[in-house]
Amino acid sequence: MTELNTAAAPLPSQRHLFDIPDGVAFLNCAYISPLPKASLLAGEEGLRRKAQPWSIAPADFFTTSEAVRTLFAALINAEADDIAFAPAVSYGLAQAAHNLPLQKTQSIVTLVEQFPSNIYPWMDLAERTGATFVSVPRPADDDWTSALLAHIDAATGIVAVPHCHWTDGGLIDLEEVAAACRRVGAALCVDGTQSVGALPLDVKRIDPDFLAVAGYKWLLGPYSLGFLYVAPRWQHSRPIEHNWIARRASEDFAGLVNYQHEFQGGARRFDVGERSNFALMPVVEASLELISAWTVPRIAATLRLRTEAIAVRARTQFDIDSVPADRRAGHYLGLRFRGGIPSDLPKQLAANNVHVSVRGQAMRVTPHLWVTDSDVEKLFAALETARR
Numbered sequence: 001m002t003e004l005n006t007a008a009a010p011l012p013s014q015r016h017l018f019d020i021p022d023g024v025a026f027l028n029c030a031y032i033s034p035l036p037k038a039s040l041l042a043g044e045e046g047l048r049r050k051a052q053p054w055s056i057a058p059a060d061f062f063t064t065s066e067a068v069r070t071l072f073a074a075l076i077n078a079e080a081d082d083i084a085f086a087p088a089v090s091y092g093l094a095q096a097a098h099n100l101p102l103q104k105t106q107s108i109v110t111l112v113e114q115f116p117s118n119i120y121p122w123m124d125l126a127e128r129t130g131a132t133f134v135s136v137p138r139p140a141d142d143d144w145t146s147a148l149l150a151h152i153d154a155a156t157g158i159v160a161v162p163h164c165h166w167t168d169g170g171l172i173d174l175e176e177v178a179a180a181c182r183r184v185g186a187a188l189c190v191d192g193t194q195s196v197g198a199l200p201l202d203v204k205r206i207d208p209d210f211l212a213v214a215g216y217k218w219l220l221g222p223y224s225l226g227f228l229y230v231a232p233r234w235q236h237s238r239p240i241e242h243n244w245i246a247r248r249a250s251e252d253f254a255g256l257v258n259y260q261h262e263f264q265g266g267a268r269r270f271d272v273g274e275r276s277n278f279a280l281m282p283v284v285e286a287s288l289e290l291i292s293a294w295t296v297p298r299i300a301a302t303l304r305l306r307t308e309a310i311a312v313r314a315r316t317q318f319d320i321d322s323v324p325a326d327r328r329a330g331h332y333l334g335l336r337f338r339g340g341i342p343s344d345l346p347k348q349l350a351a352n353n354v355h356v357s358v359r360g361q362a363m364r365v366t367p368h369l370w371v372t373d374s375d376v377e378k379l380f381a382a383l384e385t386a387r388r
Ligand SMILES: Cc1ncc(COP(=O)(O)O)c(C=O)c1O
Pocket: 030, 031, 087, 088, 089, 090, 091, 115, 117, 162, 166, 191, 193, 194, 214
């Protein structure tokens, strides 16, 4: 199994850094994270700059975005050069699907009930190439890694998976899967949206071909500003769009009419157009600075303790099941009710200011560092009320 740094010391509550009223139990980071106060301030300042554009210098088109590239790269042990900006996972994976070679005799392997942004680009590629689209069924024992490995063979061209399943946190051992991909010559594309920032991931150990991450969940960032890691071996391929800033010497605004064949270095050619984003880029920067200060191993250690305590209590007190701790991403819990989730339960919980979300057969309980013991008490009190 991939080694997770469980030795890291847990962090105390960081609720004071968020604007969350006392009565609100927000256990739904898998849906949308709240913006930290510091990030909100940075965004207000960023937006205000547009009211006085004479304060925006050409150098500003580059400085914050390059700092953010470096911050994100550090989270996954990549180099800044390996990172591109992508507004959505679908955008990042479109870059991957645009460049990965695939024959009609080959297959694309995904997981059943995987998030659609990591499905549709591959369905489309399968349609265009005639390749086979494979959806690995849910394993009865929650061992996604073995189930996935059993579907990787000589015909596999691309494996497109998450680090943990977005419905119930079922963990995929990406190092094992990457090794299997290498053995058969398949590419590995990862959707890290529900893990990067809260679960350690090291691209130097896994060596995925592409890794897309939306910014508004475990990265605590704004909507519509995320990332694409591009392995060095793909950094010379073709982007899906052509933007002036991605070309060589774009720092020289007067010289932009001297069209350039060459791109900026590394993965920058894949940056979405207008990536400088003066309003949102400082928001991402503030959020990533916070995560870097906490460190991902400490976030992971804290959330693991929190979700495991909830899982154990749900099982013993309410007979509610979940993926066993050793097959689940530590930060991510999906509660599975025998006989299905009572249809009005999420509504009843929300009416009590307890916020969770249902995806597939699981009720996701995904706390972060703002969650307190009293939030958890509220969750169980609301479950108790709903049971009556
Ligand atoms: C696993 C996963 N990937 C991606 C996304 C978001 O995709 P996109 O950025 O394409 O909207 C979500 C949102 O819920 C998700 O859960």
